[in-house]
Amino acid sequence: MKALLIVPVLAVLAAAWFGWSWWQAAHDEGLARGRDRDAVLAAASTDLVALNTIDYHTGGADVDRWIGATTGQYGANLAGDRQLQLDRATSTKTVSTASLLQAAVTDLDPAAGTARVIAVLDVRVSTGGGAPVPKQARLTVDFAREGDTWKVGGVQAVGS
Numbered sequence: 170m171k172a173l174l175i176v177p178v179l180a181v182l183a184a185a186w187f188g189w190s191w192w193q194a195a196h197d198e199g200l201a202r203g204r205d206r207d208a209v210l211a212a213a214s215t216d217l218v219a220l221n222t223i224d225y226h227t228g229g230a231d232v233d234r235w236i237g238a239t240t241g242q243y244g245a246n247l248a249g250d251r252q253l254q255l256d257r258a259t260s261t262k263t264v265s266t267a268s269l270l271q272a273a274v275t276d277l278d279p280a281a282g283t284a285r286v287i288a289v290l291d292v293r294v295s296t297g298g299g300a301p302v303p304k305q306a307r308l309t310v311d312f313a314r315e316g317d318t319w320k321v322g323g324v325q326a327v328g329s
Contacts (some may be wrong), residue, residue, distance in 0.1 A: 206274045209284045209312055212319035213272045217310065218270050220321065221267035225258040232258075240313050240320035263292045270305070282314035285329070 180312070216238035223231040232255060236248050247254075267290045276285040288308045293301035311323040 170324055180293045202277065202279060205279045205284075206277055209274050209277065209286060209319050210272055211279065212312060212321075213286045213288055213310065214269050216321050217272070217290060217308070217324075218269055220324070221290055221306065222265055223254075223258050224264045225262050228255045228258045236265045238321055240315055241322045243321060243323045262298055263296050264301070265292060266301070267292045267306075283322075284312040284314075284319065286310045286312060 215323040219231075219234040219238045222234075232247070232251050235254075236244060236251065237246055270289040270291055274284055274286055274288055276283075278284070286309070288304040288310060290308065291303065292306050293303050295301040307327040309325045309327050310321055312319045313322040314320075
C-alpha cells in the first residue's frame, strides 16, 4: 500500500524538478548571450561581404548596400562619399567580390549594444577588365545594434 502512495509522489517530484530545470535553462543569461553572438556573426557574414563587393555596372546599388550595412560616423562617411565611390569604381572599371572565410566575436556587450569581430575574407578585385586578383583581408570590425539589427560601426585592417 505504501508503494502505491510513494510512486505518484516521486513522479510529481521528478516532474517538478525537470520542469524547474527546463525553465532555468530557457531563461539562462548565457542563452541570450549566445543568441546575440549568433546575430552578430550572421550580420558579419552578410555585411562584410557587402562592404567588399562592388561592380561598376551596378555601383549605385552596391554602394547603397554598403551604406545600409553601416551605422554611426562610419555610415555617415560612406553616405557622404557615395558619389566619389561610384566615380572611382566606374573610372577604374572595378569589379570586387568577397566571401567570408572565418569570423569570431571577440567582445560582446549586449547591454551597450556593441560587439567586436575579427574576420578573414577572400576578396577578388579586377580593374580595367583584367583578371581578378585574390587577396585575404584580415579585419577587426566594430558592430553596433540598431533596434534588433547589428550594423558595422567601423572596420580596421589587421596586418598584411
